[in-house]
Amino acid sequence: MQEVKNRALALLKDGTVKRVLGWRIGENTYDPEPAFFESEEDMQTFVYNNFCAANLSKYMIEASKLEGKTLVCLKPCDSYSFNQLLSEHRVDREKTYIIGVGCKGKLSIENVKRAGVKGILSVNDTDPLQVETLYGNTEVSYKAAMLDRCHVCKGKEHVVYDELIGESEDTSTADRFAQVQMIEAMSPAEKFAFFQKELSKCIRCNACRNVCPACSCRKCVFDSDKFDSAQKANVDSFEEKMFHIIRAFHVAGRCTDCGECSRVCPQGIPLHLFNRKFIKDINTLYGEYQAGADAEARGPLTSFTADDAEPSVVAEGGTK
Amino acid sequence: MSVNQEFRPKIVAFCCNWCSYAGADLAGSSRLSYPADVKIIRVPCSCRVNPMFILRAFEKGADGVILCGCHPGDCHYSTGNYYARRRMTLLFSMLDFMGVENGRTRVEWVSAAEGVKFSTVMNDFVEKIRSLGENVRLGDLRCKK
Amino acid sequence: MKKIAISNLPKLYAAIAKAQSLILPVKTAGKTNFSLWTEACDVDLQTLKTVKSAKDAFFPQSETLYHCHRDGKNITITPEDLQSESFVVFGIKGCDVRGIAVLDKVFLAEPVDSFYAARRCHGTIVSLACGAPEESCFCKVFGIDCAEPEGDVVTWLTEDYLYWKPVTEKGEKLTALVADLLEDSDDAAVTAQKEAIGKIVEKLPYAALSLEGWNGEALNEKFNSPLWETLYKPCLACGTCTFVCPTCQCYDIKDYNTGNGVQRYRCWDSCMYSDFTMMAHGNNRTSQLQRFRQRFMHKLVYFPANNDGMYSCVGCGRCVDKCPSHLNIVKVIKAFGKEGK
Numbered sequence: 001m002q003e004v005k006n007r008a009l010a011l012l013k014d015g016t017v018k019r020v021l022g023w024r025i026g027e028n029t030y031d032p033e034p035a036f037f038e039s040e041e042d043m044q045t046f047v048y049n050n051f052c053a054a055n056l057s058k059y060m061i062e063a064s065k066l067e068g069k070t071l072v073c074l075k076p077c078d079s080y081s082f083n084q085l086l087s088e089h090r091v092d093r094e095k096t097y098i099i100g101v102g103c104k105g106k107l108s109i110e111n112v113k114r115a116g117v118k119g120i121l122s123v124n125d126t127d128p129l130q131v132e133t134l135y136g137n138t139e140v141s142y143k144a145a146m147l148d149r150c151h152v153c154k155g156k157e158h159v160v161y162d163e164l165i166g167e168s169e170d171t172s173t174a175d176r177f178a179q180v181q182m183i184e185a186m187s188p189a190e191k192f193a194f195f196q197k198e199l200s201k202c203i204r205c206n207a208c209r210n211v212c213p214a215c216s217c218r219k220c221v222f223d224s225d226k227f228d229s230a231q232k233a234n235v236d237s238f239e240e241k242m243f244h245i246i247r248a249f250h251v252a253g254r255c256t257d258c259g260e261c262s263r264v265c266p267q268g269i270p271l272h273l274f275n276r277k278f279i280k281d282i283n284t285l286y287g288e289y290q291a292g293a294d295a296e297a298r299g300p301l302t303s304f305t306a307d308d309a310e311p312s313v314v315a316e317g318g319t320k
Numbered sequence: 321m322s323v324n325q326e327f328r329p330k331i332v333a334f335c336c337n338w339c340s341y342a343g344a345d346l347a348g349s350s351r352l353s354y355p356a357d358v359k360i361i362r363v364p365c366s367c368r369v370n371p372m373f374i375l376r377a378f379e380k381g382a383d384g385v386i387l388c389g390c391h392p393g394d395c396h397y398s399t400g401n402y403y404a405r406r407r408m409t410l411l412f413s414m415l416d417f418m419g420v421e422n423g424r425t426r427v428e429w430v431s432a433a434e435g436v437k438f439s440t441v442m443n444d445f446v447e448k449i450r451s452l453g454e455n456v457r458l459g460d461l462r463c464k465k
Numbered sequence: 466m467k468k469i470a471i472s473n474l475p476k477l478y479a480a481i482a483k484a485q486s487l488i489l490p491v492k493t494a495g496k497t498n499f500s501l502w503t504e505a506c507d508v509d510l511q512t513l514k515t516v517k518s519a520k521d522a523f524f525p526q527s528e529t530l531y532h533c534h535r536d537g538k539n540i541t542i543t544p545e546d547l548q549s550e551s552f553v554v555f556g557i558k559g560c561d562v563r564g565i566a567v568l569d570k571v572f573l574a575e576p577v578d579s580f581y582a583a584r585r586c587h588g589t590i591v592s593l594a595c596g597a598p599e600e601s602c603f604c605k606v607f608g609i610d611c612a613e614p615e616g617d618v619v620t621w622l623t624e625d626y627l628y629w630k631p632v633t634e635k636g637e638k639l640t641a642l643v644a645d646l647l648e649d650s651d652d653a654a655v656t657a658q659k660e661a662i663g664k665i666v667e668k669l670p671y672a673a674l675s676l677e678g679w680n681g682e683a684l685n686e687k688f689n690s691p692l693w694e695t696l697y698k699p700c701l702a703c704g705t706c707t708f709v710c711p712t713c714q715c716y717d718i719k720d721y722n723t724g725n726g727v728q729r730y731r732c733w734d735s736c737m738y739s740d741f742t743m744m745a746h747g748n749n750r751t752s753q754l755q756r757f758r759q760r761f762m763h764k765l766v767y768f769p770a771n772n773d774g775m776y777s778c779v780g781c782g783r784c785v786d787k788c789p790s791h792l793n794i795v796k797v798i799k800a801f802g803k804e805g806k
Contacts, residue, residue: 027670027799031791034699054790118513119599121670134665135597183417192419192457197494203517203526205735207703207789221372223740232704232717233527233732238379238460242372245414249371252410264789266705267496267516277417281410301410304402306392311409311427315416380724463723 003165004048004101008071013040017097018068021059023052029123030109034059036070048073050125053106053147055258057081057091058213064092072096075103076168077149079158080256080292081213086160087295088254090216093160100158102166105142105150108263112145149259149272152176159293176257180276199240201267204232208261208271214251214291221246248274253282253301256292284319285309329383329449331358333442334373336366338396339431340388346435354442358386365389366427367400371411374425378458384424384449388438391429401429420457423448467629467640468650474627478502480643481553485589488522489555490515499554510556510622513599514783518711519561522554523584524568526708527732530580530718534726547583553639555591559614560604560781562592564711566615567768567777571714589635592616595662596623601782603671603795609779612662621655628655671780671795675802681770688762692800697757699790704735706784706793707760712777715741736760761797 008020024035025047032052037043055078063070074082079100085091107125119134127142152175156168183191209215209222222231222243234240248255248271257279261271282289286300286308309320335341341362347354363369366389377385387408389401408427416422428441469477481487482502491500492509499519500506517526531544557565565585572581592614595602604611613619617636621628629647631640640647666672679687707713717734720727734741736759742749750756768777778794785793 026791033791188419188421195418201496203708205704205708207705210701210703211789242375266787281413304406308405311412314409315422462721462728
């Protein structure tokens with residue numbers, strides 16, 4: 001989208017912002033990297049296409065510590081994460097200029113590959129994707145190449161922005177709790193086998209944690225040298241479970257369900273399931289809650305009511 | 321269900337200092353018995369219990385973990401147990417989601433005057449864990465050697 | 466040259482596994498990684514790159530070194546047994562085989578790492594040529610021929626057959642073990658495949674990547690370059706690149722309290738982590754820029770300076786595929802290339 005680039009450049013030139021947080025063109029269409037731009041010359045390499053999928057809100061934590069205003073490009077779902085960070089005082093609204101960029105679903109090169117395409121030489125970002133490969137040319141439908149999270153899109157509204165560029169579209173086609181419900185219906189042995197199989201793949205790279213906009217602690221409990229846990233070892237028994245339960249628990253009530261954790265997992269573990277289970281429980285037990293929708297709201301785990309459901313009741317499947 | 325009477329489960333009970341620990345004390349001084357399989361850990365408030373404590377207990381070989389605190393409304397710090405209630409509800413639900421039998425975790429409210437309740441709860445919980453058998457789904461294999 | 470029909474491969478696996486343990490690419494929950502063969506496992510030779518490299522077979526992500534066990538007032542220390550039985554790693558690609566050669570430089574040099582050495586001594590490598598290289602591959606840049614990899618036995622997979630060529634003494638031994646399953650063959654099909662692969666390799670986008678200027682002499686100039694300042698910015702400080710890498714060899718040694726003793730183990734470490742090489746005085750790399758720089762300087766400058774010019778990158782392209790921020794060694798090399806340095 002040339003418009004985003006032009007506008008960002010204009011704001012950079014007239015001094016409204018000191019830097020632009022956007023995307024630098026990669027080796028190909030599909031691998032742009034998040035980047036800060038500080039000059040007009042630098043902006044030559046700025047790009048905004050449908051492969052710009054990462055949630056830039058997390059980078060704003062660091063940017064808020066820098067001098068001057070930072071312009072950031074946020075998609076509707078990213079704006080929830082930003083708002084959530086705002087409510088936790090981890091980002092500075094005064095130092096941020098938000099361009100709410102329209103989004104009609106973002107693409108994932110992993111999903112193009114998952115569709116069976118190998119040796120990709122070039123790809124465009126329109127529907128359908130025209131893919132040139134080492135082994136001939138092919139087409140992949142936009143929907144098939146879309147990130148998994150876009151199928152459960154949060155909607156086209158930005159919850160926080162200074163100006164909007166481009167149209168958005170609600171791309172949701174699936175029930176986001178369907179998979180959670182499917183697992184809930186399993187027997188304990190089946191549930192256990194399912195997670196054992198998925199988590200045995202975990203290589204403890206911490207990408208899920210580091211990319212998460214809700215994981216904003218300066219020092220993670222799992223990085224403590226006094227902590228009696230192998231934060232890097234995969235031992236295929238307990239550590240992975242501990243890590244993933246606690247990771248999800250620490251962001252429970254604050255997770256906006258942006259889906260970054262599952263996007264970055266090199267082993268394709270459906271990490272969002274943990275977060276969605278918490279979200280589903282919160283919605284059922286304590287009332288519908290969307291983290292980040294309202295920067296003034298009190299989170300479900302930092303509030304209570306006197307007649308909350310008892311754990312024993314919930315264990316039997318009750319809600320009150 | 322056949323219950324293996326030979327099996328001595330390891331149970332960790334987190335008890336809040338103000339109510340449940342005093343309740344346990346009362347059970348003791350009233351000569352009410354409960355199985356020695358229960359190991360009590362005193363915490364300042366039920367709210368002090370970090371979800372990691374629960375997981376850590378399982379990791380190191382616990383077969384069941386129970387959290388006891390003041391009755392809702394009676395927290396020494398006014399509201400601690402309300403927060404604990406939400407946290408434990410979510411955590412236990414997650415453990416259930418991952419295939420850990422939900423009988424292995426429990427929350428009970430025991431006041432300082434409820435020595436009898438403390439002993440009943442513990443007897444009941446130990447029986448439950450006995451019927452579930454050894455915890456094999458959340459422990460660390462390295463601790464079993 | 467020998468060959469075996471694809472339909473007979475399960476018999477081959479079973480025959481090898483009967484005598485020794487067999488490690489090969491197995492698909493679990495949608496992803497392929499090297500894992501122990503079992504009757505029920507889903508062997509996957511079609512996926513070009515396993516998520517993790519094959520280095521786990523020789524240098525596992527975590528391994529116990531010894532146990533201390535306390536019984537009353539007595540403490541017994543039991544060292545973990547060294548690998549003493551033969552095993553086979555099947556289906557390693559050329560880049561990963563070279564990756565093991567890189568690890569050899571580190572672990573087989575004095576002082577020899579006995580755990581690693583024992584595994585190297587008992588492991589037989591059956592490599593597999595890459596029938597269809599992918600866009601992120603650049604092994605050619607490091608002089609690796611993915612059409613004819615190194616290894617004890619080299620194999621080629623065509624539509625109907627797996628071609629089998631023993632190269633070393635270990636390879637001959639393994640061939641003798643499964644001799645009844647193999648039949649003699651000419652090498653026409655293999656020659657044709659090699660030629661086809663060669664043509665694809667020429668077309669790979671990173672085939673012409675230039676490593677000019679990356680050597681021990683360039684240390685100061687590369688280290689002090691202002692380019693790192695921009696390059697590191699998108700880095701999330703996760704360990705994905707290091708954990709999927711076939712040559713990353715850093716590890717940490719830790720103790721695990723088992724309740725009645727201690728288990729000392731080592732596990733892979735990542736230079737991207739804030740507690741990497743943490744010492745009593747603190748950490749010698751205090752910013753992500755320094756940590757990020759370390760990874761590339763190590764692979765492209767320090768390692769060749771200490772190992773007769775051998776780079777500790779093999780061009781497998783896993784980091785290119787897996788980095789959550791699309792940051793990778795190719796972009797770094799190219800950025801310096803553009804600067805003309």
